[in-house]
Each structure stands twice: as structure tokens, then as C-alpha cells.
Amino acid sequence: MDEPMELYLGVDPGRDKTGAALVWENGRIFKQEILPTDDFSRHLQQFLPEQPLAGCILGDGTTSKTMAAQLEKDFPQLPLFTVNEYGSTQEAKKLYWQLHPPKGWKRLLPTALLDAPSAVDGLAAVVLVQRYLRDKTIK
Template sequence: MQELQILAVDPGREKCGLAVVHREQGPVYQTVIETNKLTATVTFLAQMHMLTTVVIGDGTTSRSAQQALKSVRMAGKALTVIPVGEYRSTDEARKRYWQAHPPAGWKRLLPTTMLVPPVPVDDYVAVILAERYFGKR
């Protein structure tokens, strides 16, 4: 049975995208953190939002991130960690970023596919991973 709300992680070598996503309401919280803070941040978010399921991208550093998350406990139980395909999620995240933050000035004349977001979009990737898990795609 799927949870109503999950934590999604886009793991990376230096930074990770995190998102708490409700199945019907969408993203509740999203952020980008340093990878060395992953376990502590996941522990905090799992406790704060009463989460037991984590979906994690199956790409870069996924195995080491999954290994690190095995130490996180909720009510004495390990979190359920489920890998999700990351194929082309970064491209999709860039599109989502520009939808949420439309380019201004002369940049609005360029196709957004030619623009690079000024901030990391790993948190948008995490939202996309959650949506893939929930079957919205």
C-alpha cells in the first residue's frame, strides 16, 4: 500500500535534492542540501512529517545514499527505501524550474531549453521522482 506522503531524494556527490510530497496535494517541502547532511536531514524530516517511506533516484551515488539511509529509524523501524528511475529527470526539472520562475528581461526571448537555471534543480528532481513513484507520469 502506498503512503499518502513520502520523502524523495535525488542523491549526488556534493548535493542532494529533497522533497516531502503528498500524493494528492503535491510538494509540501523541497530543498537542496549538502550530501554530508543527508542522514541528519532525512531523520529530521521523517520525524517532523511522520514519514516511513523514502524514494531515491537510482543514478549517481544512489547505492551509498541508500546505505547511509539504512541507519535512519522511525519508531524503532528502518525507513522503507525504494529506488526510482531517474532517466531524464534533470531535463524535466529544468523545465519545471522555468515554469515556476519565468525568465525576465532579455532572457524571456530565449527558449528555456537554452537557459541554465541560476540555482541547482535537484529539489525539483526529487519532486519528479516522487511523482513517478505515485504513478503520475
């Protein structure tokens, strides 16, 4: 029988909106969403699954210190890891196009020239977890 996989929470904090993602330890996305930064913990409660999480991966950019303090206060049992979020939005845009390949004439253009039709903060949170998992297996 397969061993159950661990689930990680990714948080890409921003001033007005924060990306949140749940990612399996193999890097596959369970779900991702963009939540309001105001009262983030309350919104996060509704986003989280019933099962326990292996850890929270937090981007080190905008409002990171404030978000870390809030997460440590509201979820003290959840291990918190901070990762460098430099370039995560660009990576999230690439991931968007992998998950939703362009159609019609847009498929003829390099995806780097295309704008994702929606905000990618949730996918940026996915990228942060995937970076953490990749770095964790390298060490």
C-alpha cells in the same frame, strides 16, 4: 471532510550534494532543498516534518547504493523505493521554469535554451517522487 494526504520524501543522491524534497501524493511540492551528502541523515532530520512519511523515493544514479544503505539504517521504519533517475535533471530544469517563469527578454526564449540560475537537485528529487506516483497510479 477531506482525507489527509500522504507525504513522500524524494532523494536525488550526489557525491557532494543531495536533493531532498517532500511531495504530497497529488504531486504538489511541500518543500525542497539541497543538503550536503556528508552526514546526510543528520541534515535530513532537520528537513523532515513532524508527520509520518508514506515512503522515500530514491534515485538510482550516483551513490544510490550507499545512500540506500544509510537511509535503511537511519530510518528503518520508512519504506524505500528506487526509481530510474535518467533525465531527471532535465525535467527538473523544466519544472524550475514552470515554477519561476522567465521575465523580461528571457521570456522570449524557449526555456530549453535557458539555464536555471540555481542548482536544481531539490527539484530533481521532486521529479523522482512525481515519477513514482505516476507509475504507481498506472499499475
